[in-house]
Amino acid sequence: MKSIIKKMAALFTACTMAVAAAGCSNGPATTTAGSGGSSGSPVGVGFIFVGTKDDYGYNQAAYKASLDVEQRFGDKINVFRSENIPETSEATRVLEQMIQQGATVLFPTSYGHLDPALDAAEENPNCVFFHQGGLKTSENLGTYFGTIWESFYLAGIAAGSTTKSSKLGFITSFAIPQIMLNINAFTLGAKSVNPEITTTVIFTGDWSDPALQTDAVNSLADGGCDVIATHQDSTKTIVELCESKGIYVCGCHADAGELAPTHWLTAPVWNWSDLFVDMTQTALDGKFKGSVYDGKYRGGLKEGVIDIAPYGSAVSAELREKIDTAKKQMIDGTLFAFEGEIKDRDGNVRIAAGTRPSVDELETCDWFVEGVIGSAN
Amino acid sequence: MILESLLAGAVQSGTSVLLTVCGETVSERAGVINLGTEGCMAVGALFAYIVCAETGQPFLAIPVACIAGGLMGLLHAYFVISRKANQLATGLTLMFLGLGLTAFLGRNYVSVSTEGFTKLRIPFLADIPIIGDALFDQDPITYLSYLICAGMCLLLYKTRFGLILRATGEDENVVYAYGADPIRMRYLSVIMGGMLSALGGAQLSIAYTHTWIEGMTGSRGVIGVALVCIAAWNPAKAFIGAYIFGAAQALQMILQQQGLEISSFLLMMIPYVLVLIALFAASIKKNGKMPAELKKVFEAV
Numbered sequence A: 001m002k003s004i005i006k007k008m009a010a011l012f013t014a015c016t017m018a019v020a021a022a023g024c025s026n027g028p029a030t031t032t033a034g035s036g037g038s039s040g041s042p043v044g045v046g047f048i049f050v051g052t053k054d055d056y057g058y059n060q061a062a063y064k065a066s067l068d069v070e071q072r073f074g075d076k077i078n079v080f081r082s083e084n085i086p087e088t089s090e091a092t093r094v095l096e097q098m099i100q101q102g103a104t105v106l107f108p109t110s111y112g113h114l115d116p117a118l119d120a121a122e123e124n125p126n127c128v129f130f131h132q133g134g135l136k137t138s139e140n141l142g143t144y145f146g147t148i149w150e151s152f153y154l155a156g157i158a159a160g161s162t163t164k165s166s167k168l169g170f171i172t173s174f175a176i177p178q179i180m181l182n183i184n185a186f187t188l189g190a191k192s193v194n195p196e197i198t199t200t201v202i203f204t205g206d207w208s209d210p211a212l213q214t215d216a217v218n219s220l221a222d223g224g225c226d227v228i229a230t231h232q233d234s235t236k237t238i239v240e241l242c243e244s245k246g247i248y249v250c251g252c253h254a255d256a257g258e259l260a261p262t263h264w265l266t267a268p269v270w271n272w273s274d275l276f277v278d279m280t281q282t283a284l285d286g287k288f289k290g291s292v293y294d295g296k297y298r299g300g301l302k303e304g305v306i307d308i309a310p311y312g313s314a315v316s317a318e319l320r321e322k323i324d325t326a327k328k329q330m331i332d333g334t335l336f337a338f339e340g341e342i343k344d345r346d347g348n349v350r351i352a353a354g355t356r357p358s359v360d361e362l363e364t365c366d367w368f369v370e371g372v373i374g375s376a377n
Numbered sequence B: 001m002i003l004e005s006l007l008a009g010a011v012q013s014g015t016s017v018l019l020t021v022c023g024e025t026v027s028e029r030a031g032v033i034n035l036g037t038e039g040c041m042a043v044g045a046l047f048a049y050i051v052c053a054e055t056g057q058p059f060l061a062i063p064v065a066c067i068a069g070g071l072m073g074l075l076h077a078y079f080v081i082s083r084k085a086n087q088l089a090t091g092l093t094l095m096f097l098g099l100g101l102t103a104f105l106g107r108n109y110v111s112v113s114t115e116g117f118t119k120l121r122i123p124f125l126a127d128i129p130i131i132g133d134a135l136f137d138q139d140p141i142t143y144l145s146y147l148i149c150a151g152m153c154l155l156l157y158k159t160r161f162g163l164i165l166r167a168t169g170e171d172e173n174v175v176y177a178y179g180a181d182p183i184r185m186r187y188l189s190v191i192m193g194g195m196l197s198a199l200g201g202a203q204l205s206i207a208y209t210h211t212w213i214e215g216m217t218g219s220r221g222v223i224g225v226a227l228v229c230i231a232a233w234n235p236a237k238a239f240i241g242a243y244i245f246g247a248a249q250a251l252q253m254i255l256q257q258q259g260l261e262i263s264s265f266l267l268m269m270i271p272y273v274l275v276l277i278a279l280f281a282a283s284i285k286k287n288g289k290m291p292a293e294l295k296k297v298f299e300a301v
Helices: A002-024 A058-076 A089-100 A111-123 A149-162 A177-193 A210-222 A236-245 A272-284 A317-332 B002-029 B037-055 B058-082 B087-105 B131-136 B140-158 B160-170 B172-178 B182-208 B220-230 B235-257 B270-284 B292-299
Strands: A043-048 A077-082 A103-108 A128-132 A141-146 A167-172 A198-203 A227-231 A248-250 A268-270 A296-299 A306-308 A349-351
Touching (some): A043 A058, A043 A089, A077 A089, A089 A111, A103 A111, A103 A272, A128 A272, A149 A227, A149 A268, A149 A317, A167 A210, A177 A198, A177 A227, A177 A317, A198 A210, A210 B002, A210 B182, A210 B235, A236 A248, B002 B037, B002 B131, B002 B140, B002 B160, B002 B182, B002 B235, B037 B058, B037 B087, B037 B220, B058 B087, B058 B182, B140 B160, B140 B235, B160 B182, B160 B292, B182 B220, B220 B270, B235 B270
Parallel strands (some): A043 A077, A128 A141, A167 A198, A227 A248
């Protein structure tokens, strides 16, 4: 009901604006991409999220950064936020609505928001879109993402050093390239400290179904896994259950250490704040075209876009040092998670000795490294 | 080991569905189909979680969840009985209403933790080989579900109330002639159905996962409606379909761990494929016990 009222209001505003524009302006509009920042009136910045803001996961990480953007720019910007936006044309409508209310910088933050956002971008050439994780771009839509597999490699070191049974579990949703890449990185990290380990993967077919997550933890525990890692949108159920079952746990997307005081190891986390602020600034300055964000921007540990969450008490001082050293080496470039030679499960060489594949090559990963148990198709 | 974890999984993830099947059976026995069970479940899951989080009293959460689910049932009953609205349309609307309403009301509880019910091992019974752990090392709502199933059988088949309720589902005119009020019977059974679905939702949120998140019922309520046919509208058989569904859920995870090169997408379909097979088997047996009044719902479409 509320949204219907909102839509009606937006429609009304749009009509009045159209009439006003027809009445006063003669000649084409002169606004260019994101150039509204220089004048006194605040510029609208819109964020849409596929889930809720406090899910100890993906959405929480992006939401937090949106708060930091608001804080940094103060009254220079007007922030619009919408949670639980499905990855359908509904997303296009919400973006359009924000634009009608004055937003010129838009952040569609879920992978599936890409196509709806591309539609909205085409209709609104004077707005700038930053899409999270997308592989397609357009004139006024750039995508950004973090090479989160670097953090998964570090979490793998923590898991591989902690396990007693050498059996690690991994709970996730679907066998898609980005996730398979993270599972591989996690396994390679663990194998770097303990060549014996295996990673058993359970795909639940859902990003946040707590009952399936519970089934998966129970099932992995019965199978003998004593460290569980996860790639889900919401991780609270898994982290709490692991704590109560005495299983060590690596979270995902956000720090959930407070939920598992004795069995928390660490988690790959996003550090979007500085990036969001910089992207917003670039758009407000009208410098989107030709900037690093005009295309597919990928940042890693070095750029500070990703990191790992604070260690839990279960991580010894010695292990902390080991992980910190690996992190430093990844930042200065002496360590690369996917440096060849790397073979897949069937023994085929996927990455030749001494080579480092590009991010584009990695992002199309459809195979598992040796030691991963689970179906790759 | 694998068999035991399969059985434990069947009961654990089957209980919420079992309660829903039980509730829907009662409702359909009186001649009303409620496709909104999913919404009732979501409402039960949320309100149980809120009470648990605010008071720390899981036993207080059960009646509150049931009342909330009962109100959803009452809403359905008012529309389809008093207003004579289409049962299927009203049920579907109720489902989306429940899911939407709980997503909105539950926003602040997604990151809240609460203890809820933990497992309560029953001495001696839990030591029975193979099935002991699965049946008697569970949470209190699961034990309650055994009692409810048995109680519903007694109610439907051993009491005058149950006889009239079943008669309402077969021919309301007979019930009128007998001097009972079919409208009252229908109201009661739909409300009871909503309460049991909500209890199933509560099992999910405060006993099994200890989590609230929007959409957490994950179509278990909808599956529950399908499973009523497998149970042949008999609460004594409700556990068959519900535990098949639960076991299939556990089975696909066990299979994934065996390193078989079967697509995980196919494995995820196992629960639904098994339900279809069971429906097919039930249709062959021709145990056509569908309440006669219920048939009118479909003839009217």
